Amino acid sequence: MPDTQKLSFHVPDPGLRPGDTPDFSHVKIPQAGSVRRPEIDESPAEMRDLAFSIIRVLNRNGQAVGPWAGSLDTERLIEGLRHMMTLRIFDARMMTAQRQGKTSFYMQHLGEEAVSCAFRLALEPGDMNFPTYRQAGLLIASGYPMTQMMNQIYSNEADPLRGRQLPILYASQEHGFFTVSGNLATQFVQAVGWAMASAISGDSRIAAGWIGDGSTAENDFHAGMVFASTYRAPVVLNIVNNQWAISTFQGIAVGEAGTLAARGHGFGIPALRVDGNDYLAVHAVAKWAVARARRNLGPTVIEYVTYRAGGHSTSDDPAAYRPKEESAAWPLGDPILRLKTHLIEIGAWSEERHVQAEAQIRDEVIAAQKAAESIGTMHSGRQPSPREMFEDVYAEMPAHLIRQRHEVGY
Amino acid sequence: MPDTQKLSFHVPDPGLRPGDTPDFSHVKIPQAGSVRRPEIDESPAEMRDLAFSIIRVLNRNGQAVGPWAGSLDTERLIEGLRHMMTLRIFDARMMTAQRQGKTSFYMQHLGEEAVSCAFRLALEPGDMNFPTYRQAGLLIASGYPMTQMMNQIYSNEADPLRGRQLPILYASQEHGFFTVSGNLATQFVQAVGWAMASAISGDSRIAAGWIGDGSTAENDFHAGMVFASTYRAPVVLNIVNNQWAISTFQGIAVGEAGTLAARGHGFGIPALRVDGNDYLAVHAVAKWAVARARRNLGPTVIEYVTYRAGGHSTSDDPAAYRPKEESAAWPLGDPILRLKTHLIEIGAWSEERHVQAEAQIRDEVIAAQKAAESIGTMHSGRQPSPREMFEDVYAEMPAHLIRQRHEVGY
Amino acid sequence: MARMTMVEAIRDAHDVAMARDDRVIVFGEDVGYFGGVFRCTAGLQKKYGKSRCFDTPISESGIVGTAIGMAAYGLRPCVEMQFADYMYPAYDQIVSEAARLRYRSAGEFTCPIVVRMPTGGGIFGGQTHSQSPEALFTHVAGLKTVVPSNPRDAKGLLLAAIDDPDPVIFLEPKRLYNGQFDGHYDKPIVSWKKSELSEVDEGYAPIPLGRAKLRREGRDVTILAYGTMVHVALAAVADSGIDGEVIDLRTLMPLDIDMITASVRKTGRCVVVHEATLTSGFGAELVALVQQECFWHLEAPVARVAGWDTPYPHAQEWHYFPGPPRIAKALQAVMEA
Amino acid sequence: MARMTMVEAIRDAHDVAMARDDRVIVFGEDVGYFGGVFRCTAGLQKKYGKSRCFDTPISESGIVGTAIGMAAYGLRPCVEMQFADYMYPAYDQIVSEAARLRYRSAGEFTCPIVVRMPTGGGIFGGQTHSQSPEALFTHVAGLKTVVPSNPRDAKGLLLAAIDDPDPVIFLEPKRLYNGQFDGHYDKPIVSWKKSELSEVDEGYAPIPLGRAKLRREGRDVTILAYGTMVHVALAAVADSGIDGEVIDLRTLMPLDIDMITASVRKTGRCVVVHEATLTSGFGAELVALVQQECFWHLEAPVARVAGWDTPYPHAQEWHYFPGPPRIAKALQAVMEA
Numbered sequence A, B: 001m002p003d004t005q006k007l008s009f010h011v012p013d014p015g016l017r018p019g020d021t022p023d024f025s026h027v028k029i030p031q032a033g034s035v036r037r038p039e040i041d042e043s044p045a046e047m048r049d050l051a052f053s054i055i056r057v058l059n060r061n062g063q064a065v066g067p068w069a070g071s072l073d074t075e076r077l078i079e080g081l082r083h084m085m086t087l088r089i090f091d092a093r094m095m096t097a098q099r100q101g102k103t104s105f106y107m108q109h110l111g112e113e114a115v116s117c118a119f120r121l122a123l124e125p126g127d128m129n130f131p132t133y134r135q136a137g138l139l140i141a142s143g144y145p146m147t148q149m150m151n152q153i154y155s156n157e158a159d160p161l162r163g164r165q166l167p168i169l170y171a172s173q174e175h176g177f178f179t180v181s182g183n184l185a186t187q188f189v190q191a192v193g194w195a196m197a198s199a200i201s202g203d204s205r206i207a208a209g210w211i212g213d214g215s216t217a218e219n220d221f222h223a224g225m226v227f228a229s230t231y232r233a234p235v236v237l238n239i240v241n242n243q244w245a246i247s248t249f250q251g252i253a254v255g256e257a258g259t260l261a262a263r264g265h266g267f268g269i270p271a272l273r274v275d276g277n278d279y280l281a282v283h284a285v286a287k288w289a290v291a292r293a294r295r296n297l298g299p300t301v302i303e304y305v306t307y308r309a310g311g312h313s314t315s316d317d318p319a320a321y322r323p324k325e326e327s328a329a330w331p332l333g334d335p336i337l338r339l340k341t342h343l344i345e346i347g348a349w350s351e352e353r354h355v356q357a358e359a360q361i362r363d364e365v366i367a368a369q370k371a372a373e374s375i376g377t378m379h380s381g382r383q384p385s386p387r388e389m390f391e392d393v394y395a396e397m398p399a400h401l402i403r404q405r406h407e408v409g410y
Numbered sequence C, D: 001m002a003r004m005t006m007v008e009a010i011r012d013a014h015d016v017a018m019a020r021d022d023r024v025i026v027f028g029e030d031v032g033y034f035g036g037v038f039r040c041t042a043g044l045q046k047k048y049g050k051s052r053c054f055d056t057p058i059s060e061s062g063i064v065g066t067a068i069g070m071a072a073y074g075l076r077p078c079v080e081m082q083f084a085d086y087m088y089p090a091y092d093q094i095v096s097e098a099a100r101l102r103y104r105s106a107g108e109f110t111c112p113i114v115v116r117m118p119t120g121g122g123i124f125g126g127q128t129h130s131q132s133p134e135a136l137f138t139h140v141a142g143l144k145t146v147v148p149s150n151p152r153d154a155k156g157l158l159l160a161a162i163d164d165p166d167p168v169i170f171l172e173p174k175r176l177y178n179g180q181f182d183g184h185y186d187k188p189i190v191s192w193k194k195s196e197l198s199e200v201d202e203g204y205a206p207i208p209l210g211r212a213k214l215r216r217e218g219r220d221v222t223i224l225a226y227g228t229m230v231h232v233a234l235a236a237v238a239d240s241g242i243d244g245e246v247i248d249l250r251t252l253m254p255l256d257i258d259m260i261t262a263s264v265r266k267t268g269r270c271v272v273v274h275e276a277t278l279t280s281g282f283g284a285e286l287v288a289l290v291q292q293e294c295f296w297h298l299e300a301p302v303a304r305v306a307g308w309d310t311p312y313p314h315a316q317e318w319h320y321f322p323g324p325p326r327i328a329k330a331l332q333a334v335m336e337a
């Protein structure tokens, strides 16, 4: 019998829009320390629960609690705090630089600093990240010179990418930072390929793939999962769920389906969900997954639950599509504040030292910026030669490109 | 500390190759009747178990048992048996016809007849299938004329597709059979789009997407899952796991990850696994999923566990990559034999009637074949005009195609 | 008659199409609530509801794939790729499916969809926000390819594209969205409202696909262009003082070969202009056709001015862009040949 | 020196490359245990192990995407698309990633991969086993595109492609895999072993990319062809009695424009031949270049003979295929112009 009921069309909706009062009561947040820590060789089928919870270490009082605590010593934590502070100040200055017309475009990490900064410390030299545009913390935390980053952002004469690439789409073989693509998700499966290559070569280096919540909808997310699963590639597959993809909330990518981490289950890949604003939790989970990969136990999916506190990019104003105060209402707090509180709580830090550190870092960033600007910015100073436009299309310039280069007069 | 252990590369392997003795002891087969039947509005999170088992109705003795039994009356079952027998005889004749040079290519359903034949009976007129090349049972079971199918296979003058399309890539709006693509997986997301359109239009018709085990690795599988999940589209997403994709066993697509059905979980889509060689089970599960879609409860994933008993196509010889006797060792048996046994068991059928039916169906198929061959085959008789080559590129033929057509002399 | 920017005209075309035909459905990334990153669909969700204008997951293949299914159902989806540079994941669905649905099913199923996408450079978007992939569509039988150069055409052609029974690729030069642009990037931006080309017919007024438009009569040389390059070509003509005849192709497939042929036979010279990379660009096809149809009238080789055969660079944008000086130089060369 | 079919020559090239360079890795759908549906990789898994030659999931994007990652690591992946018609899901990875890796990272990362794929018709494969998508690659800066026409070249060019520091698209005319074919489809198949072109140099003997090969000297007209069409063009020359000069381009990008120019300047006439659809095919680029470089030497418009602007049909295959009669007709027309 046909059921003659009419179908209706469902479109997920964040519910709250500009003017509404933000409300995150639907986000279930387990207590810090409450989620178990499996052995790294535990079978994926035995740890499905971890995709539906949130691993957290720092509690409200700034104490590190539970089985995931203790992956870093105090010195490293202070270092981590400085990385995050550096990234935030760097971002703020570059946002301003963009408004001043010194570059065409910028994307910041506001609220998400812990994810890339803490992850980086879990890697070894030689490991390779395949990042999106929102993981500059990987560079900061690995000591990549800020002036180089700014040279790239300004597309000036010293830009290591010779002015060819959009700002912030950095690349550094040495710092384990694969050339960032403007096309979403393509890097996710490339990371798997790199990891496969390492395994094929009997190497011990591993790879990390990165993707945003919105970008998990892209097809290459699937390709990455399939190949990682089939060949048990030594790769950590990072999903940064910052709740927003430009103007669309994560429900458009996730449906009302549970979690992005759970996508790992269909591939037999263990999947962990972690408080992305908890530096300690991010590091502990990353370390676990990295060890698993390095022990030849295969891929791990990690979903970082965080919040994009700023606009998508300098071209975006979130006031057009979400409540203004939503960012402040985000229940997982601010990663810098939380780590700072923890360090103070354990007596390793103080408000004064924080203020001092902030001033010092600001000076460092400003110095870097001055150095970069003394070379040039987008529209002033020394810029890369138009000749650069024709280089690196191929290893050797073919005749037709030489002719074209001559036409421009170089 | 870097763990200096060397990585090694893992490639899944079927283990058994030509010359080895087939062994399916790793395939866990639950008893018929043992898997529960949830309410159609049960929450997907509550029925994850169903993706890791196999729903079966017919037991070894040919009895229909358990909560999924009883979805069809005896008359319909006999009809179903005839559909499967028709498909098998049709296939056998076309395989021969291909060897005789009457067509360029053919793909058969040997061993998988239950899947498409039983599924079709769960649909209503107006519903739309987006099939692969291995669901001709959908046409047979909906009364599409066999002569038309053969005209298409022979690319003769009466070919409804005017000789343009590879054999067996049928298309029939009226019979709810979307034009089959040569490109794998593209139809999976199109099915979701059709279902979305039905919901947008306040219609009551639903769609069914089809895909093979190997093809689930394609990117558009993901696109289909994402859109079905986000918009809760009224669609049944069918995965036919016949263990092989040309020469690669299902482990290459699935990894050692559990089941293909479980891929639904990451999308909050309920996923059922069913004995694809059990006509009753296939129908019962299909009916459940169709009802769910029609009640606006959204998509369902169904994985049919079956076995490709023949070669991939007429261009393929499986003796090159799998043990010869593997097909006979397949533990879920033959769908026709199993339904026949059941019908005999319940006293609705007999060996004599079976032999009779077989003879009668063979006559029907032969008559259809004669009718088609009286028009023409691939290389003899009446063929479509070369003029047809230029039609239907666009609704209206543009000037440059008219010029090109004139050049051919038509 | 109202004066509109190109964005407004595109929005208006959507609005008119949706109002007159329930089957018209609009979707894409950020297209629903927000109204598109270039605002081309702003207001549509509010007016027509979430069932007819909605946001999608970031999956170009999913967008085009579902649109194809919807078209097969009987709807008329008009979808947006956020940038043409991001259409590649959908390329399989466009080429293997949309383009061949009618052909392979002998008309049992058809695919009346429109795939809109912003193209071209001029916004310092670098290699992934600047591409002009028209040649990747014109090579594919079964597709129509449209490139408007002004608000008036954008509206009329989009209406025709939505009505069209076949899949239409609708390329929108993003540099023209919010203002006129003639390639003199160092001059201040000129509002569309100052141009007659921003006078958009009210209501339903489609402009048929397949007809080019003469933008400037001239006797010396025919210039074939489309999109942004029409204006750049006009500027080059003005700058060079050469009496160029500028044809705005508007539709690349089907192509208005008659207007092209008549013009080149008259002028005896031809320069083809586009922003996409030179090699295997659509300009190659135009040259091939022109030399075939007008060989005995040609007094000089047909010249091409196009993007260099490199990815679109970021900082060197204006060295890459085939601006008025490069076109003027080519005009000169053709005149002197 | 051994006589080989094209399949054997390709297999041999793989073998030689894998033996001399550990970094060479071969994979694709059905490529491992079975050795490929056309058998081009048969025996490699057995010889080099599952880590260096393996089967993949059916995901063209995954195949090319992982190959890119492997190349960035330092390996030299040589992958197979089962048919060129199925490369579209990988097109984004090829165009947006492989082609631009070196450029966008200023050489920090490079992409020495080879993507092999069988192209062309002649096996009644219908619209999804017959395509020739070379123009979709030649338009993309950063890619090299190679099309061998015989076993000898197939081996040498594949070795060079694998060595190449940049991504190479390697198109294999499937109609030539197992025997010679000159377009006379009604004549019996001629074994490769009867042709000198099947004499393949032993061991490591790469043939540099970017050099065309003169297949037949002639005075009347230059014929530009590649892949299967080289042989069809030669047959057309024989059939027509016109003294055609046949150039086998071998590499479309970079193109041996010097040989082309010299020949056309000599003959004054040119016919361009390919199997892909006419409009925006690579032939358009060739015509554009020829008329640019040889305008004052041309005594007739450059003609194109190509596949019709339709999908590749199944039953009408030989009406679609640009066989010797159509080429001969074009030669005649060009001579009479």
Ligand SMILES: Cc1ncc(C[n+]2csc(CCOP(=O)(O)OP(=O)(O)O)c2C)c(N)n1
Binding pocket: A134, A182, A183, A184, A211, A212, A213, A214, A215, A216, A240, A242, A244, A245, A246, A308, A312, C029, C058, C082, C086, C089
């Ligand atoms: C293939 C492709 N499609 C669309 C875009 C445009 N785009 C750039 S960023 C973005 C949103 C990504 O959201 P998410 O993955 O959540 O990352 P986030 O920005 O939140 O870090 C979109 C749609 C693109 N860059 N590439």
Ligand SMILES: Cc1ncc(C[n+]2csc(CCOP(=O)(O)OP(=O)(O)O)c2C)c(N)n1
Binding pocket: B134, B182, B183, B184, B211, B212, B213, B214, B215, B216, B240, B242, B244, B245, B246, B308, B312, D029, D058, D082, D086, D089
């Ligand atoms: C995009 C694409 N890639 C590759 C192929 C070649 N191909 C045709 S069928 C097939 C195997 C499909 O296996 P599966 O999905 O398991 O379906 P089955 O044949 O078992 O029914 C392959 C690789 C194709 N048709 N399309």
Ligand SMILES: [Mg+2]
Binding pocket: A212, A213, A214, A240, A241, A242, A243, A244, A245, A246, A308
């Ligand atoms: Mg996000």
Ligand SMILES: [Mg+2]
Binding pocket: B212, B213, B214, B240, B241, B242, B243, B244, B245, B246, B308
């Ligand atoms: Mg299969």
